[in-house]
Amino acid sequence: MNVLFPALRDASPAPALRFGDRSLSHRELASVAGVVAERIAGETRIALWATPTLETAVGAVAALLAGVAVVPVNPKIGESELAHIVADSVPSLVLAEPGAELPGPLAALSRIDIEAAAPSEEAGPAPLPNEPGDEAPALIVYTSGTTGPPKGVVLPRRALTHTLDALADTWQWTADDVLVHALPLFHVHGLILGILGPLRRGGSVHHLGRFSTEAVARELAAEGTMLFGVPTMYHRLAAEAGQNPALAKALSRARLLVSGSAALPLTDHERITAATGRRVIERYGMTETLMNTSVRADGPDATGTVGVPLPGVYVRLVDEAGQAIEANDAETVGEIQVRGPNLFVEYLNRPDATAAAFDGGWFRTGDMAVRDAAGNYRIVGRKATDLIKSGGYKIGAGEIENALLAHPGVAEAAVTGAPDEDLGERIVAWIVAETGPDAGPAPSAEELADHVARQLAPHKRPRTVHFLDALPRNDMGKILKRELHA
Secondary structure: OOOOOHHHHOOOOOEEEEEOOEEEEHHHHHHHHHHHHHHHOOOOEEEEEOOOOHHHHHHHHHHHHHOOEEEEEOOOOOHHHHHHHHHHHOOOEEEEOOOOOOOHHHHOOEEEEOOOOOOOHHHOOOOOOOOOOOOOEEEEEEOOOOOOOOOEEEEEHHHHHHHHHHHHHHHOOOOOOEEEEOOOOOOHHHHHHHHHHHHHHOOEEEEOOOOOHHHHHHHHHOOOOEEEEOHHHHHHHHHHHOOOHHHHHHHHHOOEEEEOOOOOOHHHHHHHHHHHOOOEEEEEEEOOOEEEEEOOOOOOOOOOOOOEEOOOOEEEEEOOOOOEOOOOOOOOOEEEEEEOOOOOOEEOOOHHHHHHOEEOOEEEEEEEEEEOOOOOEEEEEEOOOOEEEEOOEEEEHHHHHHHHHOOOOEEEEEEEEEEEOOOEEEEEEEEEEOOOOOOOOOOOHHHHHHHHHHHOOHHHOOOEEEEOOOOOEOOOOOEOHHHHHO
8 A cells, every 4th residue: 555645644743734824734634634534434436626725635635545536626617517527427425615605516415514723732643544555546537628528537546646756756856845836726737736746745835825926926935945837827927027036036946946737938938047047847747647747857958848758657759650759859740648657547437538548558648749869858739739730741839839929029829720722721820919018019910920930930930810818728727729719
């Protein structure tokens, strides 16, 4: 048995969780989570109303201690998606913070309120249940469902422990680290990496509740040693760090700045490094695989890539015929396939989808990338939405987006393909122009197309340019490209 949280078993008095002015040590967390674990023991599957609160963290830990599979639910979820998730996963009860108002399908379930107040010292540590084996389901996380209804990804305990231990090696992550983040707690990045990661190391996490540059500066200027964020957060930090010496100094104090969930534009990398002297590390993962690759904290600079495979994880590129690509030329585009102990078990109730997702023992990610001479992977986009076949060329949307973002008149950019009788597909750019007191006149479509042609190559120029007030994004900051064409 691989104990998930040794510091809880050891009743460590070290800080574990902090949300605002509320906090728990590992010893206190063991006590409050142990009480909840006792109440849910014997259940097969439960739902967790995953607000960004101390209660959510306690509930997730309690379920893992009890060996009960937990389905985290986005508190901003829509009615039809929630109805699908509840009908598909059939949780026997729901855990929620006291006073939380739950929508219909969850309100119909038996409910247990999570009490997260620190127990008195006289109470002593609570006895914790024996944990199940490595293959037992730990979490069922529903994917965003870009094609059809969301699928429930069954993640075994083995995948959690392997990913978190591989990241400890890659990032030199220890019990001395204090992680700062403001990520939502219904998904892999915020919950597994951002809450369970520090707890497995015996360290601590300070959750900000809501992201703000002021809160990041405050926490990193105090005890924080690591920051996790998504590109929209780092874009705001990059924009402010050059004019805000306190923020720049706080960021420069961090041992590690990590960005994930989508590619961080090179312009934001450069602005943060210029202001702070620190580089942002990127990593690559999916709900189905947890983490696959990362730039190493002790490795050479690999800005613009998602680094090398994590220890114990095997990654390859394959061409359209499914043949492995051997080239490390940073040019040949292939689909990423992954195998290793970090993988999910199945899509719940979907044996057809599970079988289709694998090529032998390799998981088909649907992400397209190139690999350089040092073995670093650079994602160029999703196979379904970001690989554009134009005029006989295979073009990744990501490199065109980076080129557009390097133009001073562009604040945000997305690139897609559209059917074209002559080219097969033409490149379409969706632009949010830079505004503000220092912004010049908005660039024209022709100016941006010429800019890309000069930066990259003539065949990569956008043929159509749309100007928008904002790009559609999900809760993790990913651009919803299917909504652009809609």
